[in-house]
Amino acid sequence: xxxxxxxxxxxxxxxxxxxxxxxxxxxxxxxxxxxxxxxxxxxxxxxxxxxxxxxxxxxxxxxxxxxxxxxxxxxxxxxxxxxxxxxxxxxxxxxxxxxxxxxxxxxxxxxxxxxxxxxxxxxxxxxxxxxxxxxxxxxxxxxxxxxxxxxxxxxxxxxxxxxxxxxxxxxxxxxxxxxxxxxxxxxxxxxxxxxxxxxxxxxxxxxxxxxxxxxxxxxxxxxxxxxxxxxxx
Amino acid sequence: xxxxxxxxxxxxxxxxxxxxxxxxxxxxxxxxxxxxxxxxxxxxxxxxxxxxxxxxxxxxxxxxxxxxxxxxxxxxxxxxxxxxxxxxxxxxxxxxxxxxxxxxxxxxxxxxxxxxxxxxxxxxxxxxxxxxxxxxxxxxxxxxxx
Numbered sequence: 523x524x525x526x527x528x529x530x531x532x533x534x535x536x537x538x539x540x541x542x543x544x545x546x547x548x549x550x551x552x553x554x555x556x557x558x559x560x561x562x563x564x565x566x567x568x569x570x571x572x573x574x575x576x577x578x579x580x581x582x583x584x585x586x587x588x589x590x591x592x593x594x595x596x597x598x599x600x601x602x603x604x605x606x607x608x609x610x611x612x613x614x615x616x617x618x619x620x621x622x623x624x625x626x627x628x629x630x631x632x633x634x635x636x637x638x639x640x641x642x643x644x645x646x647x648x649x650x651x652x653x654x655x656x657x658x659x660x661x662x663x664x665x666x667x668x669x670x671x672x673x674x675x676x677x678x679x680x681x682x683x684x685x686x687x688x689x690x691x692x693x694x695x696x697x698x699x700x701x702x703x704x705x706x707x708x709x710x711x712x713x714x715x716x717x718x719x720x721x722x723x724x725x726x727x728x729x730x731x732x733x734x735x736x737x738x739x740x741x742x743x744x745x746x747x748x749x750x751x752x753x754x755x
Numbered sequence: 756x757x758x759x760x761x762x763x764x765x766x767x768x769x770x771x772x773x774x775x776x777x778x779x780x781x782x783x784x785x786x787x788x789x790x791x792x793x794x795x796x797x798x799x800x801x802x803x804x805x806x807x808x809x810x811x812x813x814x815x816x817x818x819x820x821x822x823x824x825x826x827x828x829x830x831x832x833x834x835x836x837x838x839x840x841x842x843x844x845x846x847x848x849x850x851x852x853x854x855x856x857x858x859x860x861x862x863x864x865x866x867x868x869x870x871x872x873x874x875x876x877x878x879x880x881x882x883x884x885x886x887x888x889x890x891x892x893x894x895x896x897x898x899x900x901x
Contacts, residue, residue: 627870634873645778652781656788663792670795671814675788678818682784686777689769692762701759703869704862706844707767712869713836716876 540665543658547597554595560587593647598654605650605683608690609643612697635703638715639693646686653679776829783825787818843868 531539555561564584571577592598603610616636623629660675696702703712791814794801801809847868851861 627873630873630876631866631869634876649777649781652778652785656781656785659785659792660788663788663795667792667795669792671788671791674814674818675784678784678815679781682777682781685769689766692766692769696759696762696766699758701762704759704865705763706848706865707763707770709844709865709869710836710840713840713872716872717836 536665539661543661547595547654547658550595550597551592555588555591558587558591558594561591563587593651598651601654602647602650605687606643606646606690608687608694609639609646612690612694613639613643615694615697631703634712634716635697637719638712641715641719646690649686650683653683776826779825779829780822783820783822784818786821786825787814790817790821840868840872 561584564580564587568577568580568584571580593602613636616632616639620629620632620636623632657676657679660669660671663669664671693702702708794809794812794817798809844865847856847861847864850856851858856864
């Protein structure tokens with residue numbers, strides 16, 4: 523097992539890998555960050571700050587702006603768009619089915635499932651990014667301070683990516699067949715989504731009616747099919 | 756077993772660890788890689804501890820440690836679903852297992868259950884003022900509800 527997973531690479535292959543996994547994404551992310559207006563504004567404001575409270579708030583804003591800019595960079599945009607294809611297809615399908623829905627109830631179910639998938643997409647964006655970061659960090663450590671980790675990290679990260687892809691594909695398949703939500707497991711999935719996104723203050727009044735308050739992007743991006751292949755944070 | 760049951764079984768199996776908390780698990784992997792690098796960097800100093808052999812710690816030990824550390828808290832704090840809903844689901848499942856209702860009827864019952872649940876839900880997003888929404892708002896409301 524160890525022999526299979528130990529790494530033997532010729533020098534030129536090492537440099538090629540390092541460029542593809544580390545240098546290119548970093549340049550792409552840095553270019554996008556420096557070009558981003560929000561980041562520039564946040565940095566300028568940070569230079570002029572004079573109280574600690576304000577500094578903390580601006581720091582948070584800067585971190586958010588940078589992470590958004592990184593996700594918008596050409597490299598990560600393409601990487602995440604490829605991996606999120608199935609979820610985007612499912613969301614588009616739900617959208618068109620919702621428009622055609624006969625009853626109000628089924629339209630509402632489709633809306634909720636669509637919101638849930640958009641949230642799933644947002645979460646998987648981070649996962650794809652983290653797994654990529656793990657591989658990049660591993661290669662960097664390997665070639666700089668000679669960490670001897672073999673192919674383990676690459677193997678584990680690709681396995682995790684593959685698992686997530688299979689799950690997304692299965693969701694797409696089940697939605698296209700109209701099977702989604704018709705069993706205990708997926709009913710619970712929907713219920714968990716509702717309970718984790720509803721406002722606890724609304725719980726006790728209005729006859730237990732819950733208001734769904736999904737993440738910020740949902741209401742302006744979810745049913746906008748025109749440009750969903752990109753990344754929205 | 757038909758396609759419906761096979762794909763459902765697969766999704767159930769996949770959701771056990773990773774897909775249920777993918778963010779934690781992937782962060783755990785990064786933590787493992789970073790710790791591995793730290794151990795290599797600190798090797799000369801760690802060698803002075805003769806009681807413990809740090810060189811026998813391999814990357815997979817550190818990755819599993821990271822994944823465990825990142826999943827422990829979410830696992831302990833997982834939210835409980837309303838017992839009425841759990842009971843209703845268990846009832847449908849048991850009736851189906853006993854053969855009292857067919858597959859098709861069970862699906863219909865699940866759809867009805869969802870409609871019952873969704874009756875109590877208002878989707879706020881469509882009529883919310885856009886200017887008042889920010890990423891931080893949504894995150895904090897989610898955190899509060901937990």
